[in-house]
Amino acid sequence: MTPLVSIIVPMYNVEPFIGECIDSLLRQTLSDIEIILVNDGTPDRSGEIAEDYAKRDARIRVIHQANGGLSSARNTGIKAARGTYIGFVDGDDYVSSAMFQRLAEEAEENRLDIVGCGFYKQSSDRRTYVPPQLEANRVLTKREMTERLKHAHETRFIWYVWRYLYRRELFDRANLMFDEDIRFAEDSPFNLSAFCEAERVKMLDEGLYIYRENPNSLTEIPYKPAMDEHLQKQYQAKIAFYNHYGLAGACQEDLNVYICRHQLPMLLANACASPNSPKDIKKKIRQILSYDMVRQAVRHTPFQHEKLLRGERLVLALCKWRITFLIKLFFEQRGKMKGSAKQA
Known part of the structure; x- marks a missing residue:
């Protein structure tokens, strides 16, 4: 039945x-x-x-x-x-x-x-x-x-x-x-x-x-070694979907802003939460900024975009200018603040 x-x-x-x-x-x-x-x-x-x-x-x-x-x-x-x-x-x-x-x-x-x-x-x-x-x-x-x-x-x-x-x-x-x-x-x-x-x-x-x-x-584990690979696969799947249904032009801004607001900060925070050396973390940040999904989003999203909050605009600006040591400092400080909030 x-x-x-x-x-x-x-x-x-x-x-x-x-x-x-x-x-x-x-x-x-x-x-x-x-x-x-x-x-x-x-x-x-x-x-x-x-x-x-x-x-x-x-x-x-x-x-x-x-x-x-x-x-x-x-x-x-x-x-x-x-x-x-x-x-x-x-x-x-x-x-x-x-x-x-x-x-x-x-x-x-x-x-x-x-x-x-x-x-x-x-x-x-x-x-x-x-x-x-x-x-x-x-x-x-x-x-x-x-x-x-x-x-x-x-x-x-x-x-x-x-x-x-x-x-x-x-x-x-x-x-x-x-x-x-x-x-x-x-x-x-x-x-x-x-x-x-x-x-x-x-x-x-x-x-x-x-x-x-x-x-x-x-989703709650601070450092996820495979995050970069799977977020890029997710991005490729979405682009394939948009292309298949003829929605690429209509949906690209929505996807770009989403990457700048959510996925780019996730990738950078994940890199800064890794147990690697400061030198390797900065190298990883440069690698993230070279990903196709990140380059497209950073290039086509103005940091004055109305949907971006103040901190998101700052991160986007640092990524546009590729100032890796400030990106690293920003996410390390944010990670410490989250840690202290969890302990409180």
Whole structure:
């Protein structure tokens, strides 16, 4: 029998959280679901915990695979999914008991290809609501979504697949899969294609997903050796997407400003957080400034751009002038300030 919704949960080093995650899925008011737990070669007990749950509820399936990264685990889940709709939940997060009923009901009633919601950011001492970053409570057509794609990075609606429910037919129609070569910020290239192909989209201004700010997650680790490689692969995937759909001219400014505001500072902060010598860090900064994605963004974004904040304008100016020792000093000082804030 075909379930209405398939929920895909990749698991890697989520042992402290996976129980709460699965419990939140089993409490769904929508019972017509299947839960696909993908053990991505995790070294902890997440896989064993998942198997214990599967023995207790027939809606749970566990798939074990060698470690291939988040994109690989999600693709494994997509291939195994039988539902009319597909949703994603990260193994260290959890969801409202009404999430999949609300999303599926809206999708069925309005013939939606994608339906999304707001979410809560949960830290150890606070919970903050993040509303949807597209207009809520109205159906957006394919033509309207094409317009929204011109500002996809500014509005950030292409971040995070876990706040959306996707119609399975969309995957088949658009040959949607995650790029397994990208192991960092892999959601946005996927969502660019998904939203471009979607005929009807709707957002609900409801906090149905709880994103846990996990200090041990990949996004929170200060130094990521593979970041440069994967951000460049992400950039190349986006350029290929824009070229394929004839959107390169319309979307280039949005991508350039995004790189200057977010990815360039991430790359520079990552280089300065490395254990390398000061000489090697400055060499790495010069290398980052030579990347095609960085050169294009720095060259074509004026540091007076209205979307840039004061600190972002300063960083962009230093990059335009290639003053590596000041770039290094700026990010080292910022790193120390973040460290002291965490200790406070």
